[in-house]
Amino acid sequence: MLRGRGAEISVIDGLLADCRAGRSGCLLITGEPGIGKTALLEHAAAAAAGLRVVRSTGVESEAHLPFAGLHLLLRGAMDRVDALPAPQARALRGAFGLAPAEPGDRMLVGLAVLSLLAEYADGEPVLCLVDDAQWLDRASTEALLFAARRLDAEGVGLVIAARTDFAAPGLAHLALTGLDAPAAAAVLADHAAALSPADRYRVLAEAQGNPLALLELPAAIAEGGPVAAGAALPMTDAVQAAFLDQARRLPESTLRLLLVAAAEDTGDRAVLLRAAEPLGCLPTDLVPAEAAGLIRVDTHTVRFRHPLVRSAVYRAAPVSLRIVVHTALADALDRPDDADRRAWHRAAVTSGPDERVAAELEDTAQRAATRSGYAAATAAYERAARLSSSAADRARRLVLAAEAAAEEGDVDRMADLAASARPDDPALAVRAIRVRAAAAFHHGSLRTASGLLTEAAALTPDPAEAARVLLDAVHAAWYLGERETAETADLLDALPLPPEDPLTPVAHLLTWAVRSAIGRGDRDPLTRAERVDAARRTGYGGPHDTILVAATSLQVAGQDAEARRVAGALLAQCRENGWIGRTPPVLACLARASVFLGRHPDAADEAGEALRIARELGHRQWIAETSGVLAYLAAVSGDERDCHAFADDALAAPEPDAPPPGLSWAQWALALLDLGNARWESALSRLAALHSGPVRHQLPGARSVPDLVEAAVRLGRPEDARAPLVLLEDWARQAGQPWIDAHVRRCRALLAPEEDAEGLYQAALGLHPDDRQFERARTALLYGEWLRRARRRSEARTQLRAAFEAFRRLGAVPWARRARAELDATGEAVPVAAEGPLAALTPQERTIVRLAARGLSNRDIAAQLFLSPRTVGYHLYKAYPKLGVTARTELGALAESEGLSADSRLDRVR
DSSP states (O other): OOTTOHHHHHHHHHHHHHHHTTOOEEEEEEOSTTSSHHHHHHHHHHTOTTSEEEEEEOOGGGTTSTTHHHHHHHGGGGGGGGGSOHHHHHHHHHHTTSSOOOOOOHHHHHHHHHHHHHHHTTTSOEEEEEEOGGGSOHHHHHHHHHHHTTOOSSOEEEEEEEOTTOOOTTSEEEEOOOOOHHHHHHHHHHHOTTOOHHHHHHHHHHHTTOHHHHHHHHHHHHTTOTTSSSSOOOHHHHHHHHHHHHHHTSOHHHHHHHHHHHHOSSOBHHHHHHHHGGGTOOGGGHHHHHHTTSEEEOSSBEEESSHHHHHHHHHHSOHHHHHHHHHHHHHHOOSGGGHHHHHHHHHHTOOSOOHHHHHHHHHHHHHHHHTTOHHHHHHHHHHHHHTOSSHHHHHHHHHHHHHHHHHHTOHHHHHHHHHHHOOSSHHHHHHHHHHHHHHHHHHTOHHHHHHHHHHHHHHOOSHHHHHHHHHHHHHHHHTTOHHHHHHHHHHHHTSOOOTTSTHHHHHHHHHHHHHHHTTOOOSSOOOHHHHHHHHHHTTTTSSHHHHHHHHHHHHHTTOHHHHHHHHHHHHHHHHHHTOGGGHHHHHHHHHHHHHHTTOHHHHHHHHHHHHHHHHHHTOHHHHHHHHHHHHHHHHHHTOHHHHHHHHHHHTOOSSTTSOOTTHHHHHHHHHHHHHHTTOHHHHHHHHHHHHHSTTTTSHHHHHTHHHHHHHHHHTTOTHHHHHHHHHHHHHHHHHOOHHHHHHHHHHHHHHSOHHHHHHHHHHHHHHSOTTOHHHHHHHHHHHHHHHHHTTOHHHHHHHHHHHHHHHHHHTOHHHHHHHHHHHHHTTOOOOOOOOOGGGGSOHHHHHHHHHHHTTOOHHHHHHHHTOOHHHHHHHHHHHHHHHTOOSGGGHHHHHHHHOOOSHHHHTTTO
16 A cells, blocks of 8 residues: 555556556656655556556666667567568667667667557557666667657557656656655554654654655664664665665675676576676575565566665675676676677776777677667767777777767767867868767857868868868858858869769859859859759769758759759658658758748648757757748748747857857748738838848848838838849849749839839739749739729739638638738628638647648558557547548548648647
8 A cells, every 4th residue: 555645646547547548648757766656656557457567677787788678668569560660670670689780860769669569559558667767778768758759549658767867858747755744654654663752753754754764764773773873864875774784684695696686787697696606606695685675586587676775785895896796797798699798897897998898898889879779889989988098099989989979969978079089080080070060050059060060171181071071061151141151162162073973063053052142153154054953963962961951052042842852852761761860951941842832731740840859859950940930830820929939949049159040030930920910110120130131141031022022112112122122133033933033023013113013913923833822822912902902893803812712721811811801992791711620620630631631641641740650540530520521532622622721730839
């Protein structure tokens, strides 16, 4: 019976009830040692009738072994792994050492865990219990939490118990504190009724409501233990001392055997006894410790009753004896599969340089990295560096540690390791600098990143390799200002790149795009079309990062459809290979293209997904940029709250002397919000700031000129629009895109005399592609307004009605309101449209319905949204009655007729 934990038990029982009903739930229980976390897990296990229970426990000494804790949890479910998508199955088998591993995205294992739990719960709910999670290896923790945040409708319950400093954002949190006085007194009465009143008072005061202390301190008092006299000890020290006092009463050989068990991380009884034999220990020496209740022994394993027993025994042992024990364990771990554990035991007893142990640790690190256990690889490389005999090997291993930390996404750690390497070898120095630059970029410290990359390029003798570094440098400089961007592009342009290198056309395309954006002439006679064609023929440079640079360059060149195609192919490659960590910049590029093409629902999905992953990774650069795109979409929909909230995130400036990474998008979004709500003065002020500021060369710069012209004309200040229009006209000549020409005609129509305006409006409408509905509708709105002022009401209604319907389909509420007001002014009353069936859906349901309407299977949708297929099916099942459909085939027509507005998806992002 658990005293004083009624509220906590109720929470756990509710989670179990949800699991039985097919819903998933996660709970993090935290508290100090002995506070009752394990007891609550035991309650959950005992109350889990009808659920399949799987368990795992973190072990402090296993923290450097990748996926050790996760394997323990899931080993009973591995017979379902064949049902997983092939990349996930490969990643999970490789992580657990069940198949040859291949380096991959660390988050792919988390997605595989989600899918495996969903498969395992098919037919019977599953309860996962994880104790001492603070001691799980980092790879297990990350994969488990990745899956936990995405559990929804699988019938999976996950309860994690950990110390107070364990962080699990996104999980329901139950923080345990000490029992109240009545409950503590009841526990003491249950287990130590013979205590004297004075001793009872001492235990209650010392225990401070800690259940474990209430159980253990009476025994210590009975033996004249640590609380019998003197100043009170801190509670945790007192409990550990009580455990240690129990251990010290055991025979010497049993105590030595306990120390071996405390240093051995698997609980393998055979390994323990082999290692203990040279220390004079026999199997019978386990008996006194088991009789004292300090360990539990079965045929194969030896487990401590409580982690504090292990901790107390190990920490109380002299260092010299620990060295003897670790040496014995290294000798006992003689199988090939034990190489990693053997290396760590040898490292534990090595204080000075030892190249043999360092080499073993390096091998361990390589194996860990191959299994995507990058945190373990970082630790092993770093320890190997400390044991290296030469400065060169030390520097090389520190760089390897930094690169492993980069794969892990540990931005601070990768920067520290790379900075501490200080290699003499130029090639190694370049690798270290690039790691530091990547860390700076992800932190949003773009000036630092650009400077480091320029430095690295100068150290690189190979022009092609230097160009790859400078591509990244131009990317970082792009966010700083025109001068920095131009200077870095000039360095790239000056490299003697071989014509046959597939990178060369991409470099030429990038330098042209930069000079086009900042209004500088290009010294190369190749046209924009020739550059794009050359880059396309080479596959846009081949490597992932180079292709992404090319896609962004295409957007600068106005090639939005081609940019979306390239980014879409790159995203498909990321999904196929499970490169989840690489997706935020690809999704950001794709979202921008979708915005420009008027595919706002797509853009909301893409930017929202990018933002969620970037937040998980802590990549401030992509958090800021995708927040800017989402602010724009909120502006289109007229959502003031979301627009300002996303803009605030985009304007967060981690580097004091540089513009915020999302500045241009935030300025454009806030201006568009004002424009849609007829706040002309505010809109013009924001746009003027954008066009005179340090980031006017970025994508929102030229593309926001039509907004600036409209605001200026509305305020009767056409002179403010002249110079920006020249910029737009120059871009139109260079880009050769009809849709840009349509914008130019619309702007000229706003500024033209009455006799010329109509022809310009009609020309603009003729040039707008059908797929850019938002901009075409805005032109129709302005033309309809012009026709109404000319008292041509019948013709005005045609344009205004088309604009209104397009805005309504897009969910562009303020723009639809403007079009409707104009229609009302022509004498045509527009009835208030009833909300379509899609309005009844939750944002998650709407997203899933939209993807299903495209023909994607549940498994495809799950892979795209990082959900389980069962969760996708659950949301479709809930959506069908709301939509009035009975079959998946009916979704396409419904989505086409109703449209899906971007604003309805933004709430799930925030």
